[in-house]
Amino acid sequence: MKRKNLILIGLSLLCLSLPSFALAQVQARVRIIEASNVSSGNDPALRDVRDQLGSLFNFSGYRLLKDVNLNLAGNRPAVVQVHPGRTMEVTLVGEYRKMAELKIKLMRESATILNTQVRLSSGRTILIGGPRHGAGVLIFVLSARF
Amino acid sequence: MKDRCSVVSALLERYHDQEVTEEERRLIEDHLSQCPSCRDLLSTTAQIGTLIKLPIQEASERADFDRTWTKIRREIEKREPLPWWESFGDRLKASLFSWKRAWIPAMAAALIVVGLIVGPVLLEDQSPLKISSVEYVESADYNVMIYEGEKGNVTIIWLFDRSDEEVPAS
Numbered sequence: 581m582k583r584k585n586l587i588l589i590g591l592s593l594l595c596l597s598l599p600s601f602a603l604a605q606v607q608a609r610v611r612i613i614e615a616s617n618v619s620s621g622n623d624p625a626l627r628d629v630r631d632q633l634g635s636l637f638n639f640s641g642y643r644l645l646k647d648v649n650l651n652l653a654g655n656r657p658a659v660v661q662v663h664p665g666r667t668m669e670v671t672l673v674g675e676y677r678k679m680a681e682l683k684i685k686l687m688r689e690s691a692t693i694l695n696t697q698v699r700l701s702s703g704r705t706i707l708i709g710g711p712r713h714g715a716g717v718l719i720f721v722l723s724a725r726f
Numbered sequence: 727m728k729d730r731c732s733v734v735s736a737l738l739e740r741y742h743d744q745e746v747t748e749e750e751r752r753l754i755e756d757h758l759s760q761c762p763s764c765r766d767l768l769s770t771t772a773q774i775g776t777l778i779k780l781p782i783q784e785a786s787e788r789a790d791f792d793r794t795w796t797k798i799r800r801e802i803e804k805r806e807p808l809p810w811w812e813s814f815g816d817r818l819k820a821s822l823f824s825w826k827r828a829w830i831p832a833m834a835a836a837l838i839v840v841g842l843i844v845g846p847v848l849l850e851d852q853s854p855l856k857i858s859s860v861e862y863v864e865s866a867d868y869n870v871m872i873y874e875g876e877k878g879n880v881t882i883i884w885l886f887d888r889s890d891e892e893v894p895a896s
Contacts, residue, residue, distance in 0.1 A: 636875070636882065681861070693868065696883060697861040710868060710885030 605653050606672050606680045606726040610660050612646040615639035615709070616716025629721060636707070639716065652682070652724075665689050666711075668720060673697065680724050684708065700724050730757055734764050742771050 613626065615633070619641035622630050626642050633642055650658040652672035660668040669685040679699040686694040686708070698706050702725050709719035734757045740746050741754050758765050808816070860881060863870045868885035875881070 632880065636880070679859075688867075692866075694863070694865045694870075694883075694885060696863040698881065698883075699859045699861060705880050707880060707882045708885070709882065710887075712887065 605651060606682075606724050608650040608652050608658075608670060608682070608722060608724045610646075610648045610650060610668065610670065611644060611721040612648075612660070612662055612668075613719040613721060614643045614645050614713050614716050615719050616641055616643075616714065618715040619643065632705075633719070637709075637719075641716075642719075645718075652680075657683075657685075662718065663713075670722070678702075680726060682722075682724070684722070686711065686720075702726050731761060731764055734758070734761070735767055738764070738768050738771050742768065742775060 611626075611629075613623075613633075615637060617638075617640045622642050623644045625644040625647065626633070630642070633639075646660070646662070648660050650660070650670060652658055652670060654672055654674075657669045657671040660670070662668055665688065667687045669683075669687065671683040672680060673683050674681040676699055679701050681697060681699055683697045684694070684706075685692055685696075693711070694708070696708075700706060700722070704723065706722045707719055708722065709717055711718045734754050737746055737750055737754055741751065746754065758768065807813075859874075860872050860883060863872065863883060865885060867888070869888060871882075871884045871886065873882040873884065
């Protein structure tokens, strides 16, 4: 077979293989926030989400407890320790229309208190909130880039 | 015999230059052993060959190729080099010409591939699935509310303690 033909076939195969690329890795950021009406004022570390939180919730104060970056790869759970006995587990399970499919579990001791699967576009945010924490509640802010 | 002579005479020049096949060589040599006129013809052919070859050999022995090549090189060096855009154009023309048969099917294949890639993207459903969406939520301990922000840039999953539920007035 001539060299030109081989080059053409190679290029064609390369082009055809492009659409089949799946998300190999997703960079996720999890911020764990304590929201309460006991304290007032906002944590300076939450400047970028202050307005968003203020427009969504009625709490008087927000405090960042943890800020974790996760490298998610196919079906390998990443675990974030919220505080002793409570963990969050995030797993990249697939891709759907350029959105990452993430499975999220909140665990108390060994019991699963929340099990959910979400589709997240790059740069979008998912908030999971409600579990009690001290005088307030926990809010998990999850965003992803890929 | 005459027919054989005409066949052999047509082959004699090639025979002299050793360009005949093994079969032709056998045929010629067999005929030459019996035919004096063809032998004469072969001898004449050989003489003519020698007559032509000798002066060429003598001329080539006399010729000063080194000097001639020096002259040619000097002439080449005298020529100004082409501007880069002209030489690039020449090379491009040459490469396009050599690829003429290949690039038309290549372009067609490329268009098909582009269509396969771009088509599904253009036809893709532009529904709100573009934003974050919750596929499922399970919780044994909490009541769950899902809220999608108006601008579609945020999704909230809120967990309510079951003890927070309002007790209906009795």
